[in-house]
Amino acid sequence: MGGLAIAKPWVPLTAAAAAALPAQLGVYEIADADGTVVRIGYAGGRQPFGLRSALAAEVEAGLGTQFRHEATHGYLTRWEELLMLHRAAHGSLPTGNADRRTPVGRLRPLT
């Protein structure tokens, strides 16, 4: 962690892949087939089975075709950080986060 994107390869977003996830708190990114991130989300304390439940819901939502995740207790801070990093790199939030109604911080990471 610490100023970095999720350091994991993309995995196909399927019901089976979601079901195999640990029931831990954490963050994830959903991407389309080209690898463009379409949503950054988190599995928080209200998810019955953490990442497993959150990604199962993403399979249902069908916004993208692949995902990567990271288990962390600091899921809210990490979520904010990923949103900031995305905006710093691409100039805007992922399309799936367009409904965000509170401000996202400004980050200018060292490259």
Add this chain to the structure above:
Amino acid sequence: MDFTLTDEQQLIVDTVRRFVAEEVVPLEADLDPDAGELDPDDHARLVAMTREMGFYGFDIPEEFGGPGLDVTTRALMAIEMSQHRAGLYTPCYGTFGGAGLAQLFEATEEQKERYLYPTLRGEKLGCFALTEPSGGSDPGRAIQTRGHQDGDEWVLNGAKLYISGADKADYALVFARTSDDGGATAGRNGVTAFIVETDTPGFNVRRVVHTLRSTRYATEISFDEMRVPAENVLGEVNRGFAIANDRLSRQRIPYAAGCLGVAIKAQEMAIAWAKEREVFGERLAEKQSIQWMLVDNEIDIRHARWCILEAAQAADRNDRFRTEAAMAKLVATEASGRVVDRAMQIHGGLGMTKDLPLERWYRELRIRRVGEGPSEVQRLIMAREILGGSFK
């Protein structure tokens, strides 16, 4: 010393208590257990209510449009306002407004127009950038951010660490070394305070710093050839340390009060659970070891309350209150940590879960023993006063 509440204070306390119980706590049932923000519509609705009650901006001095409450009444309010899950770091989710950075009360009229008043109206956000990678306990010696004058501007270079809210702030209060002529006071006289707009080229939020606190994260920022207009110097050049210090002293009373509120709530929860839960054929409350934990909690709570109100009353009398505020900060942060820890123990497995706010308070209270000056620095402040200025 009389800590009996006046009728007006009792009315205010009752009103805030009802607001927390009826308006804030129910919203938390639907929020993530670590959440630090309300839905904007809920926030606006609650702000309208606190305005209606005449409490919005309760911390703002009367001369700047606040309700003119004394420090004791504000401390009593702060004790109530933190009694919910997110209450330690975001009491009532900020719906009572804020006084902004108190140092701006010393600003020039033009600076107040640009920064203070919009902040008090809730239109601008500031952050406080004192601590550096080289240290925060002793900023007079540790500050390595440098500023030099170039015509009508100052050029700042350096870095700040653990700065809360820098990524969303409109301006930052930045402390930089502008002279090496510290002399006997070792650097304290060479620090200047600057009001820096965060969109200034060279103001860079480099990273999020992950801590035990899951919302209101800290950040690391760097200043790279950052040019600040000379009119944005706050106070006098080379006299910024006194401004930083003054804020830290005043801030200690509400900081302590927030911790106490959480401890009171944790104790209420522990008592309720101890009366209900049975082990080995008896309720927990019937076990002496549990009773003693609850008594130790009560001692910690009353000790912290005494110190906070003593400091607040000294401030209201315009007496010196450095030792009192340091003691309140030290006692309340440490006592509250113990209270929440015992409350978790009494709750057993449930106390460790996110089903209850205890684990969040436990994590956040740990930061309180370091933030705004670690316990050791509070002891240092008190030792200096107890031993007297002549002791070297």
